[in-house]
Amino acid sequence: MKYEDFVRLNYLPDGDLICEYYLETKENFKKAAGAVAAESSIGTWDPNLTTMKLGIEKLAAKVFEIKGNKIKIAYPLELFEIDNVSQIFSSVAGNVFGMSIIENLRLLDIEIPEEMLKSYKGPKFGISGVRSFLKIEDRPLIGTIVKPKLGLTPKEQSDVAYKTWIGGVDLVKDDENLTSMSFNRFEERVTRVLELKDRAEEETGEKKGYMPNITAPYKEMEKRANIVTDLGGKYIMIDILTLGWSSLQEISKNTKLAIHGHRAMHGAFTRNSKHGIRMIVIAKFARLMGVDQLHTGGVVGKMEGEKDEIIKINSALKSGIMKKTFPVASGGLYPGCVEKLIKIIGKDTVIQAGGGIHAHPMGSEKGAMAMRQAVEGAMEGYSLKEYAKEHEELKTAIDRWGVVE
């Protein structure tokens, strides 16, 4: 089969996996589009494969739509080991990005057919499960990343966590590059932080969550997840991209804990608008693999992220019958962002602030209070500036960082 033979514009997909790509080429567009379908399914650069049997051609991926630079390709499910996400990526997001016939190629979106969806269990808790064990029904969850990112001892870290819980934060997480270091060993940290979580729960009468980062080689990760389970934790946190699909899928099968997914490294391949992989593709598979909470961008703040893109991703995390993944807004957020953020992405979100809590002029506890006030004020329909008149901590935060209009 020649590259062009992989283009069949009259083909009607039926139960196929469908990928939408943005494509640029200096060669014939149809040929390049066919090359993407060929390389990601059964073809190669020379059409004369003497071993090619008639029976194989039915496995060919087909370019069935071309609109400007956007193409859609249908992949018969037989091409996949249906519950092996690494294999699926090796097909539809593998060699194709390196082919010399293309100038730019971006995997924009993916439609996962029913039969493939059925092979995945999805989140164990999801939005409803997390809301239920935290007993928070009607507002965004408030999270914090303990700061400074690295350098605190387990005792210092647990003290900071405790203060923010007391101040009104629901969820405390490790930073993405804190795992088990010489100055802060995993087991001691988790022990101390969970102890103070219990105390904070008693003192506030609220449920709290701690999300320790277990990112590590697989067996060490499983060991750390078991430590968390044994110590009574409810959550693990995983850097899903620097860790990889193989371990993420496996740990998800082998733990009963809720999974908080951090997306560190995504910007390496999601940021260029013409090349790489769009975050929505990562998000859809993360949900399939059981991620209960996923970073999808802060809308405003230090991390790049387009508003419309984030709305689309968050919507994908909540569509269909599988349990919904909680989108997490994170990166450079502070109390003054909250009103705008809720307006844009709604209340079914985790709003996380690191610096926006711990760098509060009155300290971490008051910083947490300011965030909680911002969320409660917004949910009650006040403007932040109005609400700040009666809430000193929020006022101090607004004086320092302002309000995003």
Place this chain on the structure above:
Amino acid sequence: MKYEDFVRLNYLPDGDLICEYYLETKENFKKAAGAVAAESSIGTWDPNLTTMKLGIEKLAAKVFEIKGNKIKIAYPLELFEIDNVSQIFSSVAGNVFGMSIIENLRLLDIEIPEEMLKSYKGPKFGISGVRSFLKIEDRPLIGTIVKPKLGLTPKEQSDVAYKTWIGGVDLVKDDENLTSMSFNRFEERVTRVLELKDRAEEETGEKKGYMPNITAPYKEMEKRANIVTDLGGKYIMIDILTLGWSSLQEISKNTKLAIHGHRAMHGAFTRNSKHGIRMIVIAKFARLMGVDQLHTGGVVGKMEGEKDEIIKINSALKSGIMKKTFPVASGGLYPGCVEKLIKIIGKDTVIQAGGGIHAHPMGSEKGAMAMRQAVEGAMEGYSLKEYAKEHEELKTAIDRWGVVE
């Protein structure tokens, strides 16, 4: 600490991990450079962290060199869980790519200090070990990817493998998207292919290798590696990027087999010259984690790859005292590429051809003969055209595909 405080041009690195980045920003360059060092070590966007202790500042990463758009950052080793590659990437190749203060950021290279190197065992075999068990001392190894990529039954696949071994190929590998599919289950495939490998070894008097693709969720992967071991195989193949560091590190600890590393998906983040991660960074860590053979680019052919870049990567795979990783040239190669290829990258390489063997007008066996002739001719100092005069299979290949001058 403000972002600018992470820039210390008078700092002399001493045992630090050193990362070189290409950086573009619309803001103050020094501030953006400091932001990269801050976000990847202990900082955040607001310098007023009330919890910041004096003792932590010694952990700060430092921008110690700025040359045009290139910066070098020194990371104290205490920032890392030294044998946890996922954690290292979450630090130096994580959030930094998504920060709004940068326009483009590319991790160009990484210098791994002695103390970190010592935490990794590296390849179990490496170039010398692989050469020794294949008993091939003086020429590039010749590999093939069975084609078509997908669709062959185990019996068909083993027949194709057998033909190419008989024709003169040393190593046969699965394609990157073939794992265990309905039409070709892993165990049956490996059983059949290894049986015919034994037969090919007997008939040719040469040692042969088969590299079955075990890419899967971790425990399934370990199971498949054990199947290969039990059946007497010597190799496993892994799609190291779609699988991920966590599983790669773990399987490397738990197998005695040689590891062939495929880099499917790298183009998603290596291809843009201003953003993402350069392949050499991936290659250096793959070697540390025990990859014996690694795809580094075909120099010529269907996959994109700059000549100088590949030479630099291949050289990195062979420097230092750790066992050397065999670079694999792959992607759109055919006999007419061989002479040029060996001139550029030398004989310590695996030369792989898929279509360039199986699409040979006389079939896979003759296609394999043509590749072997091309390698032997080049090693004996002949030009391919000259050597083809006495070698019909090579002549047929050259008539079809030409010679790269």
